[in-house]
Each structure stands twice: as C-alpha cells, then as structure tokens.
Amino acid sequence: NAGVTQTPKFQVLKTGQSMTLQCAQDMNHNSMYWYRQDPGMGLRLIYYSASEGTTDKGEVPNGYNVSRLNKREFSLRLESAAPSQTSVYFCASSEALWGAGAPGEQYFGPGTRLTVT
Amino acid sequence: ELKVEQNPLFLSMQEGKNYTIYCNYSTTSDRLYWYRQDPGKSLESLFVLLSNGAVKQEGRLMASLDTKARLSTLHITAAVHDLSATYFCAVGDAGGADGLTFGKGTHLIIQP
Numbered sequence: 001n002a003g004v005t006q007t008p009k010f011q012v013l014k015t016g017q018s019m020t021l022q023c024a025q026d027m028n029h030n031s032m033y034w035y036r037q038d039p040g041m042g043l044r045l046i047y048y049s050a051s052e053g054t055t056d057k058g059e060v061p062n063g064y065n066v067s068r069l070n071k072r073e074f075s076l077r078l079e080s081a082a083p084s085q086t087s088v089y090f091c092a093s094s095e096a097l098w099g100a101g102a103p104g105e106q107y108f109g110p111g112t113r114l115t116v117t
Numbered sequence: 118e119l120k121v122e123q124n125p126l127f128l129s130m131q132e133g134k135n136y137t138i139y140c141n142y143s144t145t146s147d148r149l150y151w152y153r154q155d156p157g158k159s160l161e162s163l164f165v166l167l168s169n170g171a172v173k174q175e176g177r178l179m180a181s182l183d184t185k186a187r188l189s190t191l192h193i194t195a196a197v198h199d200l201s202a203t204y205f206c207a208v209g210d211a212g213g214a215d216g217l218t219f220g221k222g223t224h225l226i227i228q229p
Contacts, residue, residue: 033216040126042205042219043160058216090159104148104209106217108160 004109023091032074123220140206148209
C-alpha cells in the first residue's frame with residue numbers, strides 16, 4: 001500500500017511556463033484535495049474533489065486548474081506559472097464522512113516543492 | 118468563513134517540562150484534527166476528535182476538544198527531544214468533504 005503518491009518531488013519553472021502535478025491514491029478514497037503550504041501560513045486548500053467527476057474551488061484557486069481523472073488520480077495544473085506560486089504542494093485523500101475509519105481524516109502525500117523564477 | 122488560530126506559533130522548551138498548545142476556531146464544527154510535520158516532510162495524522170469532550174492520548178501527547186468553547190488543546194507531558202516538530206490543528210466544515218482549514222502551526226523545539 002503506497003498511500004498517496006505525488007510526482008514530481010521537485011520542480012523549477014520559469015515565469016509563464018506550465019506544468020501538471022500528479023497525485024494518485026490506492027486507498028479507494030472518494031475525496032481528494034490539493035493544498036499549498038507557504039512559510040508561516042499553514043496549509044491552504046486550492047481545490048478539492050468530493051467524488052469522481054466533481055471538483056470545487058477551495059480558498060486559493062486562482063491560477064490553478066484540476067482534473068479528477070478517475071477515482072485514484074487527481075492532477076493540479078498551472079497554466080502560466082508565477083513567482084507567487086512558489087510553494088510546497090500537498091495532495092491528500094479521505095474517505096467520505098459516512099465511510100469506515102475516522103471520518104474525514106485526510107492522508108497526505110510527500111509533497112512537491114515548486115520554485116518559479 | 119472558518120478561521121483557525123493556534124498559539125503559540127513558536128515554543129522552545131526543555132526536556133521534562135509540560136506544555137499546552139491551543140487551537141481556537143471561529144464557527145461550529147465537530148471535526149478537529151491534529152497533525153505533526155517534521156522539517157521537509159509530509160503531514161502525519163496524530164489525533165481525530167469528533168465530539169464535544171473527546172480526549173485522545175498517545176504516549177506523551179494528549180488532545181481534547183470543547184466544541185462549545187470552539188477550543189482544542191494538545192498537551193505535552195514530560196517533553197522529549199523527539200517531539201520537536203511543527204504541530205498543526207485543522208478543522209473540518211460541517212459540510213464534510215470541503216477540505217480542512219488549518220492553523221498556522223506551532224513550531225516546537227525541545228532542548229535537552
């Protein structure tokens with residue numbers, strides 16, 4: 001059981017370049033999330049997907065798009081990277097509240113460290 | 118809008134001492150989570166608190182939830198160096214799958 005995996009681990013982009021961050025989970029969870037972590041800011045929700053086929057904006061969605069490709073995979077795309085998007089990006093997944101285990105407990109991937117110059 | 122405030126944001130303490138980290142949140146919720154993060158690493162789930170009065174303990178850490186006061190505490194007993202990390206509380210909206218709102222984290226350093 002790999003849990004939540006993310007690729008790449010590190011990335012450096014120039015302003016204006018695009019890229020996609022990949023996330024996959026093997027826990028059969030319905031919900032998946034993308035967060036960004038900046039120094040002294042905690043984690044902030046970018047987008048989430050409550051189930052396959054649905055996506056919704058979180059607190060800081062501007063400059064990002066997402067795709068819930070299937071139940072396992074949830075990708076985050078930066079169409080035109082800006083220095084303000086330099087951050088560590090975490091993907092997470094959780095079972096729905098009515099599922100087994102601790103309701104709503106989120107499991108996090110290892111993170112992608114992105115630098116935009 | 119749900120807001121989560123942790124304090125202190127930085128704490129340096131000696132081994133063997135006790136201390137408490139506080140987490141206040143602004144709107145009704147019955148789901149509160151504590152996570153630990155080591156430098157350069159991901160987040161590790163510590164506790165899940167789902168009801169008023171809930172108390173969970175693991176080793177030297179104990180977490181509690183008071184939903185009426187909108188307050189959770191993480192208590193450290195007889196601290197050891199291995200507990201040095203950043204601790205986050207996070208609160209779930211009543212709606213469920215909306216993601217979590219995190220506090221800014223408490224950077225804890227435990228010195229021998």
